[in-house]
Amino acid sequence: MTKRFVFLACAMLFGSLESQAITLTLLPTSSISGAAGSAIGWGYSISNPSPSWVETLNLSSGVFANGAPQSIFDFPVVAPFSTVTLAYSTVVTGSCASPPCGLYQLTWNPGAPPGFSNSGQFVLSSEDFATNPLTDPNAIDLGAEPDATANYVATVTGSAVPEPSAIGLCAGLLILGMVSKTHFRALKQ
16 A cells, blocks of 8 residues: 555656646737837746756747847746746846847838738747756756747738938928928018
8 A cells, every 4th residue: 555655646746747847928928019120029938837947948930021030039047946037128128238138039121011910939948957057067967848839929010110311301301391481481571
């Protein structure tokens, strides 16, 4: 009876450890949008509910059209029973010393049509370790962690971001119009 109890307890323990895979959550949400010509991106939150250290190793995504995708992932090691979070940022912040920061960035082509969307899935591969692999050169590799996935959607909104030369042209025409109006009033008097 005792051997059977020990066997069942071990089976329950190891079974529960296997089911405690890391999770990947996209920030601010899985669905983001921006105007043609703009850069948009996702941050991340990775939760590790297991007693193992998790070293992230590889990030892949679906295919992107009408834009230039860029992985900006920093491949953190996630401590046991903890969460690592990094928001998408294009400026220096307390958690982003060298922008862009986050998981992935997409810069829409200037001619990307409003309403166009890319959708797919990010897949994050990682390994489990008995101790921190960054600080322990003898850390025991416990094997591959099940892949963490997160679905995404990126949509083009509104019209294209104006080119700097177009902004200058518009400003110049506005100033010319105001000067002409003032000059015309002066001639009338």
